[in-house]
Amino acid sequence: MSKQSATVETSYREALKEAIREAMTRDERVFLMGEDVGHYGGCYAVSKGLLAEFGPERIRDTPLSESAFVGAGIGAALGGMRPIVEVMTVNFSLLALDQIMNNAATIRHMSGGQFNVPLVIRMATGAGKQLAAQHAHSLEGWYAHIPGIRILAPATLEDARGMLWPALLDPDPVLIFENNTLYNLEGTLPENAVAVDIDKAKVMHTGNDLTIISYSASLFKCLDAAKALSREGVEAEVIDLRTLRPLDDATYLASIAKTHRALIVDEGWRSGGISAEISARIMEQAFYELDIPVERVCSAEVPIPYARHLEEAALPQVDTIIAAAKRMVSHG
Amino acid sequence: MGEFRMPSLGADMETGKLVEWLVKPGDRFKRGDIVATVETQKGLFEVEIFEEGIMGEPLVQAGQRVPVGTVLAVTHPEGAVAVTESTMQAPPGETAGKPSGPLETLSAPAATPPQPSLSAERVPCSPSARRLAAELGVNIEDVRGTGPHGAIQRTDVEMAAHHPAAPAETSVPSPTAPATSGTLQEGMRQAIAAAMSRSNREIPHYYLEMDIDMSRTLKWLEGENLKHPIRERILPAALLLKAVAKALQDVPELNGYWLDDHLQVKPEIHIGFAVALRGGGLITPAIHNVDRLALSELMKAVGDLIERTRAGRLRSSEMSDGTMTVTNLGDLGVRTVFGVIYPPQVALVTFGRIMERPWAEGGMLGVRRCVTATLAADHRATDGHRGSQFLDALDRHMQHPEAL
């Protein structure tokens, strides 16, 4: 940033709320609907206060009927509105998967380009709060399988604040995955924070020894790992994917061309996950850059357990990332 | 006249079995009438007709299974005289076979799975290191891997490029890129020196020489080459190599190694082909199975080998598994070459320049294009008699280029 501007103390939650507030103010077609977004203030308090500010027409509490209100969001988008639909967690979004997959993602293609669906769906994802196996999975990689939708995974305050507006400007459906451990993340943002790019991955820490590719909450574990590695003389480059579909291949491939080693850290499961996809793309496009096989640190292949020690063991952690990185650079 | 065809009753239907005709020849029918029943995997369907007219003779009988679209019967417009279409080709019935076309072209894939290209003994090496080695002209075979499972990584290649290992006394010269560094040049010179000294010290050479008339062969070759574009033309060197391979088939004792005081005849004929490097030095990578290559393939292999040798991109196996060697110094104008055998090989054939010479035959003196072939052979493995047989065979094969 060339100019110093005033900054404000904020949190991931507040940044999200500010983004919604900004969008609702800028465009009267924008409205928020979902379970408990109004009177309750949002399951994660993201929309707290917005009902009083914008009224029940635009902050709509819905019944517990994910398939109907996600479908209604698609219909409203078709009808010229710019809905933001909040689904409480990614696990619940499976009740609406039919609407997301069979309608939101297909209508544009199926209608030969006549109709498009400018819809944003936000949902909480991820483990780490001992919420067990029906509230804590990371299924954004699944959604990234589907052509016709865009998948965003904001990790930073900047992205929490800046991704919503460009998502609403996208003429096609956008799913935003908010890791539930990030809502309390605090820090500073420029007072006049602006929309961010939603096409490119970002290098968050530079280094020449290996490339660590991650996104969402795992990003911070990777950054902590990179700091620890640096103290031992290993310089890791950490990349925040930010957008899981379409993947920005160029950024991580450029990094691998420099480091010749790639480690993917993903809170999703390993089998058939987004980490597998990225690994395949590295093989396809950067095979001759590799000096060692691609490695992955992913969640253990279990439903996320409740007990803290088991949950921690199931997830990628700073020490498992460090161990993998060290293993990869230990030979030459 | 119309045609009533086996209808498509669903996207997955390819054939249908005509179960029953519900109309007889001569019956009138109108649009929407059910005229037959057809069985598919889904069950029994009543089949309607979408026109009016009079039914002709059925071409498919009840019980036959036919592909969708097959004409089941010819129909005639109201008032027309029914004609028997004796020339109408009967559609394939159940016994006549399956629908042709797509099914035939979808033949089973080749029974043999693709051969893995990696040999079991392949040195593990990272893709990036392999590429770097090629760029730096480092032979992967000479690099000691320090990665997981002994894999060669980039640092290993860099290390090798800066500090090339001195070749072991018994090794053949290593391929290196032209003039990458003085150290490499020196390393190669030392390797050649070691191999040649050992050869002269250990191998009792004997030499046999023969002039071969190439006139007929070259004429044939020129005629052949006229038929092909420039890039597909064949040079005399390919003929010489092929003829050597053929002669080795006749005299296999010259194709092999002298190891542990024994001659090991090699069943495959991999001919080492001496390539001079632009920056000095000499490499003799092998062309594999020369006896089995057509001249055009051999030509391509020679071109490829020279190019890769000079670019420093030889495969390690090509460096170490020649079963005998050919040196052709004809380009330089030399007439006769007395070479030194590369141990543990037991023979070396050298060719000088192909040049016009006076040639006496049948009491007549003429001018012919000739080449002098010299055989250097290891007397421990063979003697002059076998050597003569080899050169005789070589001459014989050279005179029949069309069989090469």
Next chain:
Amino acid sequence: MNSTIDREHAIDQLRMMLLIRRFEEKSAELYSASKIRGFLHLYIGEEAVAVGVMASLAPEDGVVATYREHGQALARGVSANRIMAEMYGKQEGCSRGRGGSMHIFDAATRFYGGNAIVAGGIPLAVGLALAEMMRGCNTVTCCFFGDGAVAEGYFHESMNLAALWKLPVLFLCENNLYAMGTAIRYTQAAPDIAAKGAAYGMKATAVDGMDVVAVEGAARAAADHIRKGNGPYLLECRTYRFRPHSMFDTELYRTRDEVNQWKKRDPIDLLARRLYDTGGFNDQDMDVLEQSVAVEVEAAVAFAEAGTLEPVEDLTRFVNSERSDA
């Protein structure tokens, strides 16, 4: 015939039903000839429903259709040429050949698809109506679905949501007694569908779906109710399809006799008879209608035959918006 029904309008209705009938008969023929592929679901027997309901809608209203939607699309005013071209997979088709028989979309008539997930279109209609209401438009969004859809959660969630938010949705149930090949008595504990609307607090009625005049009357009443801001309305049209569920169907689940009984109440015959009875309409008039319909169907086939295939290089178009069409 009811003197309040305009004769010209009745003839238009008759012609539209005939067009649907002949268009679909032709479609069946073309399917048998492999010109049309995929699934093909015919509306024959149910024409009075679409024709009666569409007459009650204004051009600015929206329609969400089912996968048995050729009749719905034709009655809504989607071009027969473009529907046929769509079934041919040609780029002149309404969905450029990307949808086929089950996915007829038409922006010009606000026709939101051909939806082939049973009941999947119902929440879309709820959302469309929500958008209309929030934008201050006094329109109706008409959502077609069958009796099979009533068993899906979508139906119940959407009825609740629409009634809760008093959305301008006309829930239009085409009850043809069979969810594919399973009779409603095997799938519904309480088979009175209209009664379910009442349970969600919305007005609901049932009507004879073979009688286009009755359907139109009921649909107009429903639309008026909605336009007055009274919230959604469920209209159950009791009808019957004369043809199999799709071209795959051997109709093991119903008797020829049952089909024939219903055919006695063919919606086309019912309306034609009324016109004959009231005078001023005779065989000659009927022939004129048949001929004009035949010309239109043949023209649609010719249009589809002459259509072109979209270049394969354009395969991935319309997956995401392009800058040029955004």
